[in-house]
Amino acid sequence: MSALFRLSRIALASLALLAGGMATTAAAQSLRFSTVVIDAGHGGHDGGAARNGLVEKRLCLDVAKRVEAGLKARGLKTAMTRRTDTFVDLSQRARVANRIPSSIFVSIHFNGSRKTLISGGEVYYRSSRGKALASAISRSIKARVTGGMRGIFYGDYKVLRETKATAVLVECGYISNKREAARCATPAHRQKLAEAIVSGILAARAR
The missing domain is CATH 1.20.5 (Single alpha-helices involved in coiled-coils or other helix-helix interfaces)
Structure with a gap:
């Protein structure tokens, strides 16, 4: 040879x-999962960011409900950490997810900053599987939603840290940016965000 x-x-x-x-x-x-735990950020006395006439907790719940409807329409089971304007402790949100087998956890938020020129979505993860899910959701939002994405980032948030299943936190945009706030104020834009999140979740799911 x-x-x-x-x-x-x-x-x-x-x-x-x-x-x-x-x-x-x-x-x-x-990822292999049969249920998506959808966490609408903030609620009750915790309003989250409040800029340009918008309050984060309301936007979070609206998008979360739209994500739930989209996932159910595609045959996936869902659970919500809150359905109304109520305060839910961060540890309790994680406990809801930890009680549900074969699940992933998707927390939905909107961002605010003193730097009002910043815009775009962000997705945070804390594990390798979380990173894969974050990447899929980020790609989907970037391809489908005006405003695009700033990227995916490691985040040591309590809901990610205490949730045992694969978990991500989605920041849907900066309501401190006037142009982005105007988009987020419209039901059509929030529907596009929800559909993009749903498509990202499905893209990450094992067939």
């Missing part, structure tokens, strides 16, 4: 291992 032939076989074997590793990684990023 010539040295050149041996090198060729080694190269082919290396490529095969690389391809197999990539396939394994892709498979690992596919």
Whole structure:
């Protein structure tokens, strides 16, 4: 066997291992779940961000309900941490998710900043599986929603830290930015956000 032939076989074997590793990684990023726990951020005395005539807690609940409707229409089971304008402790939100087997947790928020030029969505994760789900949701929002995405980020938020299942926190946009606030104020934009979140969740799900 010539040295050149041996090198060729080694190269082919290396490529095969690389391809197999990539396939394994892709498979690992596919999530298996039957229920989506939808967490509408804030509520009750905790209004969240309040800018440009908008209050975060109301937007969160509206989008959460739209996400629930979209997931149910596609055959997935859902659970909500709140359905009304009530305060729910962060640990209680995590406990709701932890009681439900084969679930993922998606917390929905809107952002605010003193830097009013900042706009765009963000998705936060705390685990490798959370990162995969965050990536899928981010890609979906970027492709479908005006305003785009600022990216995905590691976040040590309490609801992510205490939720045992795969969990992400979605910031749907900056209501401190006047142009983005005007979009978020419209039901049509909030529906697009919800549909994009649903599509991202489905894209991350193992078939």
